[in-house]
Amino acid sequence: MGLRIGDTAPNFEIETTSGNINFHDWAQGSWVFFFSHPADYTPVCTTEMGRTAQLAEQFAARNVKPLGLSTDSVEEHNGWINDINETQNTKVGFPIVADKDTKVAELYEMIHPGESETAAVRSVFIIDPNQKIRLTMTYPMSVGRNFAEILRVIDALQTTDKHGVACPADWELGGDVIIPPTVSMEEAEKKFPQGFKTVKPYLRFTSVNDK
Template structure:
């Protein structure tokens, strides 16, 4: 199995889900996508993750992003699990959970790490852009809940830096100053960034977020 790297095309697939058959690329359409995996249904950490993702799904939608989960159990099991998620996390989960009992999606996305478990998928996250390219990968241990606020933050950064000649500094959040990329000269920067910039070093120039 070839490891998926940033910039690779996200593998397409057709698979059943809690919301019916999903043809992945077709389902994504022109949206960004967040695909995240779970080792099994009725697992405690994942129950909290799916609940929180459901609560903030509107934030993903604001960013033209669709969320989709995958677990190795079947669609009917997923539907029962969703009842538990809704009840314990005080939400109404509407996004699909892929049913992957044949490990098709897990194999395509290299989600089974034999040294961690020979059968359970690791808890991975993929951000996929509208061109179907993988833009972020994260892999967490089974014991640690993922930070979906961080995934939203990365989406903000990717969408900003795709459209402007900037990068985002450590712990950056929406509305904070950004970094002008080194390939832009000071002269060009003065034209591109009318709000001005502060040069801490010739290679480290801060400017207000250009789309705010």
């Protein structure tokens, strides 16, 4: 059975470019953007690692720790990081897991035999501070991730957690949100004194302010 949204993210201990980590201890109190890439010294992966590093301040502002993974060694990771920093005009400051025996990749089902028997596909796990898996995405080896979408879904998850709302299609930070149908009209009036728009009894929009 694969990992599902709501499952506790499996723990592991492993060597990374920042030393050995116990995943649960390292992640304690933070959100985690845990992502795999097929191999070091490859073009698409280089741009993705660079983009993650470039967005360091935006991840930190959201209390998110990035954690990369591939089935290469720490030595290979460290050599490649020099290339990433040079070609992407950035500085990689987050750890990259060295999963040479594919232990973690198999634990998180990052290896898809139809793509490769040994290299991880581009998996994404967004994990909350309670170490629950909140979102999963999987990209093929030939297609890089959309980092605007990764930040958007983190914003959406944090907004829904904080305000007890849901986010409509194409929602972006600052946009109107949806009051869940499980919230009665009486409860909605108390919970959302700023008011709301009722389109249908089950479709009510309101605004929230996180400033």
